[in-house]
Amino acid sequence: MLRSTSLVLRPVLRKMSVSSTRGGDAKFEGKVAVVTASTDGIGYAIAERLLRDGAKVMVSSRKERNVERAVERLREGGGRDVGGVVCHVGKEEDRRTLLQETVRRFGGLDILVSNAAVNPAVGDTTTVEESAWDKILDVNVKCTALLVKEALPYLRKRGNASIVIVSSIGGFMPFSALGPYSTSKTALFGLTKALATELAPAIRVNCIAPGIIKTKFSSAIWQNDVIAAEAIKNIPMGRLGEAEECAGAVAFLCSEDASYITGETIVISGGMPSRL
Numbered sequence: 001m002l003r004s005t006s007l008v009l010r011p012v013l014r015k016m017s018v019s020s021t022r023g024g025d026a027k028f029e030g031k032v033a034v035v036t037a038s039t040d041g042i043g044y045a046i047a048e049r050l051l052r053d054g055a056k057v058m059v060s061s062r063k064e065r066n067v068e069r070a071v072e073r074l075r076e077g078g079g080r081d082v083g084g085v086v087c088h089v090g091k092e093e094d095r096r097t098l099l100q101e102t103v104r105r106f107g108g109l110d111i112l113v114s115n116a117a118v119n120p121a122v123g124d125t126t127t128v129e130e131s132a133w134d135k136i137l138d139v140n141v142k143c144t145a146l147l148v149k150e151a152l153p154y155l156r157k158r159g160n161a162s163i164v165i166v167s168s169i170g171g172f173m174p175f176s177a178l179g180p181y182s183t184s185k186t187a188l189f190g191l192t193k194a195l196a197t198e199l200a201p202a203i204r205v206n207c208i209a210p211g212i213i214k215t216k217f218s219s220a221i222w223q224n225d226v227i228a229a230e231a232i233k234n235i236p237m238g239r240l241g242e243a244e245e246c247a248g249a250v251a252f253l254c255s256e257d258a259s260y261i262t263g264e265t266i267v268i269s270g271g272m273p274s275r276l
């Protein structure tokens with residue numbers, strides 16, 4: 001079932017591009033990018049940044065209304081060559097539609113950003129239900145690997161392609177009460193390394209590990225002054241991160257500036273403890 005929004009198929013009338021209005025450098029001119037879970041938060045910021053830097057971008061998430069709104073916002077911001085497809089990354093048919101519709105509309109695929117994750121369980125790791133473990137590992141880890149597998153035929157056709165996986169600082173230092181989620185994010189570091197080795201040299205695979213970034217996902221932290229102040233004590237830079245700060249790292253990893261970097265993880269945390 002194709003559920004690309006009507007906005008996707010409507011010709012873009014706005015002439016002024018995001019790149020011309022916000023200092024984009026057109027480094028992704030001619031490139032096509034898919035970003036999952038990109039109608040809000042970090043994924044949206046990544047889509048906006050890639051668009052600003054000249055890529056054609058397909059945004060996606062589970063809810064059609066969110067996809068429509070995101071496409072609309074990106075176009076209002078001057079983005080051209082942006083489309084949207086409804087895609088729950090846990091559904092094979094949705095993933096296939098996302099990739100097929102991207103290639104049909106934009107002619108290929110060069111950049112894949114796997115950003116979707118779920119966290120249905122809060123509490124001690126040993127108290128988490130099996131069904132929650134299944135959902136976390138399924139969506140966060142297995143579906144990331146499957147999406148890469150399904151995108152490969154398209155990425156291989158282009159050569160010089162790039163994949164970025166969005167993990168979390170919790171993958172290095174488990175967040176308290178988020179053991180299974182953090183464990184799934186640790187697995188993504190391993191997945192990044194495995195894929196990078198297998199897919200080199202034509203496709204580079206890298207990862208980002210955001211710290212606490214101000215999005216809906218982390219609103220329980222930043223909407224509560226006491227909790228936010230406590231969290232900030234562990235952040236040498238003394239503030240939470242912005243989604244755009246993750247987007248910059250992703251744009252770098254997908255660019256020619258990172259042409260000899262694969263299998264690596266960039267931590268974007270304001271200095272929070274992660275690894276040596």
Ligand code: NAP
Pocket residue numbers: 036037038039040041042043060061062063064066067087088089090115116117118139166167168169170209210211212213214215216217218
């Ligand atoms: P967010 O602001 O809550 O945005 C979540 C986005 O994901 C929405 O567009 C949502 O749209 C979509 N989504 C949710 N479940 C989905 C699914 N199963 N399939 C497809 N799309 C889905 O979250 P965020 O903070 O940007 O998080 C993005 C990524 O960053 C996640 O992988 C998260 O683990 C990671 N991360 C975040 C932080 C942080 O502090 N914010 C820190 C470390 C890592 P719909 O509701 O329409 O699906």
